[in-house]
Amino acid sequence: MKYSIDKKEQYVIFTPLEEKLDSLLAPKLKSELLTVHAEGYGKLVLDMSYVKYVDSSGLSALLVGDREYGNNGGLFLISGVQDHVMKLLQISMLDKKLNIVSDLEEAGETIFMHEIENGSGEEEEETED
Template sequence: MKYSIDKKEQYVVFTPMEEKLDSILAPALKSELLTVHAEGYSNLVLDMSQVKYVDSSGLSALLVGDREFGKNGGIFLISGIQDHVMKLLKISMLDKKLNLVNNLEEAGEAIFIHEIENGEEEGED
């Protein structure tokens, strides 16, 4: 699986450089997401701007990312979703479950807000 990864201070931007996220590539995506999480990053943006097709295995990989990064108060955002992929997310009602943003700028803002809100919650203990 071809991808690019951009590690920032508060989060990682993971960009699959593939047009299809199917049963052949989904296991590799799951593995890479788990690796990034194991490296200690709690926030990840999955930039789907290159992905034009997703099947059920690809959706499963998205749910794994959402579950893993949400475990310890982190956030998993999906950015740059193509029309066909968005239709599938809506049909499967995952558009309600997953954190979707239009672009990387919105993703950065959402992570910033998420970090502030989590910081305040931790301070209240």
């Protein structure tokens, strides 16, 4: 599987450089997502701008990422979803479950807002104790 990883200060952008995310590539994607998470990154943006086709194995990989990064206040965003893939996400109703943003700029803004919300939430908890 060809991909690029751009490690920012607060998050990682993972970009599969493949047109298909199917049963041949999905296990590798799952593995890479888990590896990045194990390295200590709690927020990941999956840039799907090259992906034109996803099958059930690919959808499963997206759910694994969502579950893994969603634990302990992390965040898993999917950006750049092509029309055909978006239709599949809507049919499977995963567009309601997954955090989908239009592009990397919106992803950065969402992560920034997530940081603010979690930061203020932690401060409120500390003052209550």
